[in-house]
Amino acid sequence: MGISLSRRRPNNHHHPQNPSSQLSSSYPTDQPSSSSSTPNYVFAANAPYSYSHPPQNSYPHPPAPPLPPQYYQYNTCGVGMNNRLNFYPPSYYYGSQNNNNNGWHGIRPPPMVSQTPVVPVPYVDHQMAKKIRNDVNVHKDTIKIEADEENMEGLLVSLTLDALVDGSITIIYFAKEGVDCSFTPLYPDARMLVRVPFQKGLGQKFRQPSGTGVDLGFFELDDLSKPSPGEDVFPLVILAEACLPLPLSDEQFDHPRPATSNAQITQAIIEKNSAGAFQAKVIKQILWVDGVRYELREIYGIGKSSETSFDDSDPGKECVICMSEPKDTAVLPCRHMCMCSECAKELRLQTNKCPICRQPIEELIEIRVNKVDQ
Amino acid sequence: MANSNLPRRIIKETQRLLSEPAPGISASPSEENMRYFNVMILGPSQSPYEGGVFKLELFLPEEYPMAAPKLGRICLDILKDKWSPALQIRTVLLSIQALLSAPNPDDPLSENIAKHWKANETEAVETAKEWTHLYASGE
Numbered sequence: 251m252g253i254s255l256s257r258r259r260p261n262n263h264h265h266p267q268n269p270s271s272q273l274s275s276s277y278p279t280d281q282p283s284s285s286s287s288t289p290n291y292v293f294a295a296n297a298p299y300s301y302s303h304p305p306q307n308s309y310p311h312p313p314a315p316p317l318p319p320q321y322y323q324y325n326t327c328g329v330g331m332n333n334r335l336n337f338y339p340p341s342y343y344y345g346s347q348n349n350n351n352n353g354w355h356g357i358r359p360p361p362m363v364s365q366t367p368v369v370p371v372p373y374v375d376h377q378m379a380k381k382i383r384n385d386v387n388v389h390k391d392t393i394k395i396e397a398d399e400e401n402m403e404g405l406l407v408s409l410t411l412d413a414l415v416d417g418s419i420t421i422i423y424f425a426k427e428g429v430d431c432s433f434t435p436l437y438p439d440a441r442m443l444v445r446v447p448f449q450k451g452l453g454q455k456f457r458q459p460s461g462t463g464v465d466l467g468f469f470e471l472d473d474l475s476k477p478s479p480g481e482d483v484f485p486l487v488i489l490a491e492a493c494l495p496l497p498l499s500d501e502q503f504d505h506p507r508p509a510t511s512n513a514q515i516t517q518a519i520i521e522k523n524s525a526g527a528f529q530a531k532v533i534k535q536i537l538w539v540d541g542v543r544y545e546l547r548e549i550y551g552i553g554k555s556s557e558t559s560f561d562d563s564d565p566g567k568e569c570v571i572c573m574s575e576p577k578d579t580a581v582l583p584c585r586h587m588c589m590c591s592e593c594a595k596e597l598r599l600q601t602n603k604c605p606i607c608r609q610p611i612e613e614l615i616e617i618r619v620n621k622v623d624q
Numbered sequence: 625m626a627n628s629n630l631p632r633r634i635i636k637e638t639q640r641l642l643s644e645p646a647p648g649i650s651a652s653p654s655e656e657n658m659r660y661f662n663v664m665i666l667g668p669s670q671s672p673y674e675g676g677v678f679k680l681e682l683f684l685p686e687e688y689p690m691a692a693p694k695l696g697r698i699c700l701d702i703l704k705d706k707w708s709p710a711l712q713i714r715t716v717l718l719s720i721q722a723l724l725s726a727p728n729p730d731d732p733l734s735e736n737i738a739k740h741w742k743a744n745e746t747e748a749v750e751t752a753k754e755w756t757h758l759y760a761s762g763e
């Protein structure tokens with residue numbers, strides 16, 4: 251694998267695949283009780299956990315222990331970003347805080363599960379999605395690794411982003427995630443970290459300046475093509491930060507990210523396509539908003555229902571059960587958005603299986619896509 | 625009487641079945657009871673059932689769509705434990721049609737039947753041809 255590529259490895263540094271398993275054994279094991287709901291659960295899904303769990307920065311090392319999903323959003327970009335639907339298919343998410351190792355490694359829907367006996371769940375959380383405003387959004391499907399015409403050795407990252415404010419893109423190869431969304435390059439070679447400012451604008455193209463690229467031939471394809479076992483190091487990390495282009499210094503990445511800053515982090519692996527060209531494959535996107543780390547997950551089936559106002563005759567937007575109301579409720583953990591909230595409630599009286607994939611329902615989340623509110 | 629309080633979903637499904645019928649399938653509601661459907665499925669070409677017309681009666685119980693449609697003695701897992709309210713009359717009839725043409729062992733909706741079919745294929749094809757000849761020809 252990749253023999254032709256591996257010429258040499260940057261010396262005297264850690265191997266990117268270095269596991270952090272020794273560290274992970276020292277994590278606190280106290281899990282928040284999922285039964286600690288409070289009355290304001292409906293509007294702020296994060297409420298019960300914020301009170302019952304120590305803040306994330308009290309953990310000495312990432313990754314944090316897996317937690318049940320607890321933060322949700324339905325519009326990553328706030329009201330102003332609704333315009334971007336003109337540019338690009340909308341991407342809606344629910345986020346869950348620090349759920350590294352929670353078993354989700356891809357972005358495809360889970361396969362249909364075969365019939366296994368399932369104990370009915372008497373109660374399932376039915377939550378309202380919390381809306382989170384994010385000022386910068388990198389379209390994850392647009393990230394490309396391109397040859398630098400002026401410097402054939404270097405490879406440049408290009409992407410499309412939406413930005414409501416000025417900010418900066420930082421490209422880091424082999425970045426380790428630390429406390430509070432801090433990212434440190436594993437190799438302090440200058441080329442491993444490139445920061446480029448951008449101005450606000452929706453659907454704008456971004457390309458790393460010529461001459462700042464990295465020769466990926468230095469790395470084993472094997473190292474490029476997967477994250478570290480603990481998923482704290484990714485071969486390619488793209489930090490899209492709103493506002494405040496801070497002075498470029500390696501040290502700042504070791505510090506916890508200020509709670510006031512807003513950033514979107516894209517973690518990717520690098521593969522070779524059949525033509526032998528490098529390509530980035532996004533594994534995870536993370537939001538840092540108001541001092542909280544959200545992991546982004548797509549909701550399947552949400553796109554259609556958000557395109558325009560509900561049209562009674564479009565089968566893609568209607569609840570699969572009553573076929574009358576627009577769908578506004580997604581099933582977790584499978585993330586199928588397929589029902590209206592009324593039918594979801596009724597379904598729960600009959601079964602604990604998702605109507606689309608038959609996986610057990612752990613949570614229902616109501617997502618109002620048509621209401622454009624502040 | 626039976627047609628008052630007909631759920632919106634049933635009305636919509638009926639309208640769509642009539643306005644965009646699936647090829648080889650016809651389903652029309654009875655006038656007395658809109659929950660009763662007379663169904664005809666053509667035996668798919670290149671199948672042992674080719675040339676046959678299968679007549680079925682389909683009934684939507686009060687609990688539909690939380691409960692599966694009733695379809696006589698047809699043995700189909702999606703009509704039993706694998707029913708999902710996301711399925712519809714149309715999808716049920718398409719599943720029956722698909723079973724008639726070629727069971728797909730990878731289709732999770734008809735997994736069990738496909739497995740059975742695979743195991744006894746020769747026998748099943750013969751039986752099917754025979755039955756088509758006996759019961760479903762020249763309608």
Ligand SMILES: [Zn+2]
Nearest residue numbers: 569572590593
């Ligand atoms: Zn509904």
Ligand SMILES: [Zn+2]
Nearest residue numbers: 584586604607
């Ligand atoms: Zn599902």
